[in-house]
Amino acid sequence: MSVRHRENVLLLSYEDLQKNPRSTIERICQFLGKQLNPEELDSVLKNSSFQVMKQNKMSNFAVLPKEHMNTGFLITRKGTCGDWKNHFTVAQAKAFDKLYQEKMKGFPGGLFPWE
Template sequence: TSVDGVWGPGLLGSLPGVVSGPLTLSSLGTNWMREILSLIHSDGDPGWVRSVLNWDRAPWVESRPGLEAALKYPPPRLLCSHLPVQLFPKSLQRSKAKIIYTLRCPKDVLVSLYHFSKLVRYFRDPGSLDSFLEDFLSGNVMYGSWFDHVTGWMGLKGNENFFSITYEELQQDLQGSVRRICHFLGKELSEEQVAAVVENASFQSMKGNKMSNFSQLSDEYMDHQKGELLRKGICGDWRNHLSEAQSQRFDTIFRERMQGLGMTFPWD
């Protein structure tokens, strides 16, 4: 189904006017941010992330079961979404919710989404990388255009309850990033607790944690024989997949679509 340019498996539920607690929205990088926020929420204690599935810790608000589960949690609660800004109520911007928006190099998003689409059974076959590139650039992918998604959410930049960070910043300085996130949330952690968040939110820790690596996701939804959802956790992997012509094609569209945003990115 397609709603306002968003492709999905028909799981959109009704959203409340106000969502309380930290909220993470992203193109990709959501799983890492969810792990970081789960650990911040538990003061660095890894017990929660090792005993509760990540999608139960921070449910997806675009799925009816996820939304219903989230509304039962006491605030401050963790919520996740990939939805574009226009599908959220305007009241979100005036609410007590803390919105954390995670961006990632769109070429890495493309490659990651391409592999992800091969694993998830309810996604349509992505076809060749070349054809998927054209789908991605035209916004003919789940949740719609990356360019529209980013420009939409970054329109909230400057709002008191909005914080954005890139996947690349998390990679370069996870400890500093955790401190910045804590400051935004008004959450005070000791140096030892910050160190515990950093240690347990590392890619290797997540990859080895069955509650976070999606190995427990039913075969009904994901074909585990085709690979793992957490693949490499690195920046710049697109260079191993895109040809020079494909990269140049991407750059041309990127410049056309993002020139009015007035932002610089770590991958520029």
Template sequence: MILRLPSPHSVVPQVILQFQGQVLYGSWFDHVHNWLQMKGKENFLVILYEELQQDIQATVETLSHFLGKKLSPEELNAVLKNVSFKTTKDNKMSNCSLSPDIFMDQIKGFMRKGITGDWKSHFTVAQSEAFDKIYQEKMAGLAQDLFPWE
């Protein structure tokens, strides 16, 4: 958990701040919208977390092809082992456990479940509808099928 948030044990206040664009490093919507305008360019690859969840091996192979790197079976297996959610969650370089306690609740941790769709256990129907409305406004002009969300 990031302790500097207004309510560090709930995702909802962070999302509300995102809606308002009042977050460190700027709005997620602006960040993603600007990057997704690059979709289709030769040197730009979009990989969705949902794709990683569905078929991590195919996604790694797509990435290695994009980078022009042919992976041996041993290299592919090493990548697959090291990018699994469990390995990433246990890795001090990626799980924020090296962050000072003043910023992070080291007991709860930074990484949660590693599953898609968990937002449903945090958002009310009204919050979900509000997100959908703001998403449509902020992401206007981009393809509507970019994210495989329900």
């Protein structure tokens, strides 16, 4: 986090990508110095969607030999933001919030969309 202002660092969040994929991809392109025409941008949007990537054997680890994978391991689950909250108990959520506040002290508020 301390290097987030460097010119060779781009800070992104999955939440931002889900909320506004087109502008996030445009930010990535600008960061990389790459200009996409509208058809290319549409193709990136389509092929980087959660559902398409979940089905793509090159992005879901389906091409890895079975001996390299744990049984039942999935690299993709739901593709929704904030689902982790559904798996925390109230006590775990409080402990996480406390630790998060402690570790993020000194960083500007709103740095992450899940705050």
